[in-house]
Amino acid sequence: MNQVKMIVTAKDSGERLSDKGSLSFLTRESGVVADVELDPSTTYQSIVGFGGAFTESAAYTLSRVSDEKRAEVIRSYFDPIEGLGYSIGRVHIHSCDFALGNYTYVEDNDTELATFDISHDHQWVLPLIKDAMKVKGGEFIMLASPWSPPAWMKTNGEMNNGGQLKPEYAEVWARYYTKFIEAYGKEGVPIWGITVQNEPAAVQVWDSCIYSAEEERDFIKDYLGPIMHQEGHEDVKILIWDHNRDIIVERASVVLSDPEAAKYVWGTGVHWYVSEEFEKVGQVHDLFPDKHLLFTEGCQEGGVKLGEWFTGERYGRNMIGDLNNWIEGYLDWNIVLDETGGPNHVGNLCDAPIIADTLTDTIHYNSSYYYIGHFSKYIAPGAVRIGQNSKVDSLLSTAFLNPDGTIVVVVQNETDEAQKATIGLEDRMLAAELQPHSIATYIMSK
Numbered sequence: 071m072n073q074v075k076m077i078v079t080a081k082d083s084g085e086r087l088s089d090k091g092s093l094s095f096l097t098r099e100s101g102v103v104a105d106v107e108l109d110p111s112t113t114y115q116s117i118v119g120f121g122g123a124f125t126e127s128a129a130y131t132l133s134r135v136s137d138e139k140r141a142e143v144i145r146s147y148f149d150p151i152e153g154l155g156y157s158i159g160r161v162h163i164h165s166c167d168f169a170l171g172n173y174t175y176v177e178d179n180d181t182e183l184a185t186f187d188i189s190h191d192h193q194w195v196l197p198l199i200k201d202a203m204k205v206k207g208g209e210f211i212m213l214a215s216p217w218s219p220p221a222w223m224k225t226n227g228e229m230n231n232g233g234q235l236k237p238e239y240a241e242v243w244a245r246y247y248t249k250f251i252e253a254y255g256k257e258g259v260p261i262w263g264i265t266v267q268n269e270p271a272a273v274q275v276w277d278s279c280i281y282s283a284e285e286e287r288d289f290i291k292d293y294l295g296p297i298m299h300q301e302g303h304e305d306v307k308i309l310i311w312d313h314n315r316d317i318i319v320e321r322a323s324v325v326l327s328d329p330e331a332a333k334y335v336w337g338t339g340v341h342w343y344v345s346e347e348f349e350k351v352g353q354v355h356d357l358f359p360d361k362h363l364l365f366t367e368g369c370q371e372g373g374v375k376l377g378e379w380f381t382g383e384r385y386g387r388n389m390i391g392d393l394n395n396w397i398e399g400y401l402d403w404n405i406v407l408d409e410t411g412g413p414n415h416v417g418n419l420c421d422a423p424i425i426a427d428t429l430t431d432t433i434h435y436n437s438s439y440y441y442i443g444h445f446s447k448y449i450a451p452g453a454v455r456i457g458q459n460s461k462v463d464s465l466l467s468t469a470f471l472n473p474d475g476t477i478v479v480v481v482q483n484e485t486d487e488a489q490k491a492t493i494g495l496e497d498r499m500l501a502a503e504l505q506p507h508s509i510a511t512y513i514m515s516k
Contacts, residue, residue, distance in 0.1 A: 104494025295334030382437025
């Protein structure tokens, strides 16, 4: 490992995932300690992958630009060489807020689910997923999440504004997941995992449903887990929580401390809203080391932020913080939105790494797109996080060993000043300098 490839994105230089060529290791003098010390002998979690969500809003937005621009966006994310190399995805089970309206896959009061039909998704969502699969060159690890049961299954009689699942419909709702898994499988889109409920602690003005930790636990052990097994879907992962870090320890503990529920659960999903208490994610691993952790949603709220740099830094900071606390993969929210930050059927407009202006047929790449790429392009599925000890408070860093033997180190500088640091690996050392508001990926070959 004498040569190190350096990739840089920096606010003021115009560099965006720019290959800066090779740097050379220096021989380390005896007793010299680097600012960032790498320890490949200490290993942590394996990486599932990086990706984003195939929402109806994203798919509909791409149907409103030219075929050439739509193809460009798909390549920009899913091409393993030209793009960000996305390998995992998320899809909503019937409607979410980033859909054109409330919809389900069954007729009202159909407790037999005889009318179950995903034809709604054939218009935009499934064609986008299938085109992405072609560009990627294979299947995705696909996570599916419900935002709300159908209105007739809920205490408030509507899909929006919270409410709860009526106990008498628990079995029907559990079978609904299996119907979805089977329907998508028939379309050539295997479902790798499901979450029980998106954001189960939040009453939202959009599609939402409340579960207490105890209700989520009991639904899994009494209905969802057994029915998934009965229907032959025991290999599909079940993830709990699918919400913020602030109370992740309490929520996960209630479910995972119950052996009858925990035996069905692969792990815990986490979102980034409300707080950046990364250590709480790590606490869940420490309490339940045999279970897994996946980042399942994050985005910049409040509409489009074209050209802003803080959005990219937010992604980089959160990705490093979570990866250093046992997260095994990272799913962005909408892969693309239109010029308004939608469409969203209740006006909950947000930003996305790519904004497609449907009025001018223009594609805008936000800073977040490039920051995500510093991880997704170079940290391969199957990579293992390795030990790294940093004594530079002004820099954030994480390090991985790829299956091909390369070591990947990502370092972020959020300060207004250039930062110098040395990176140590065994008997060698690398002198690095990071520009103000920049992120760099160092790839150390075999």
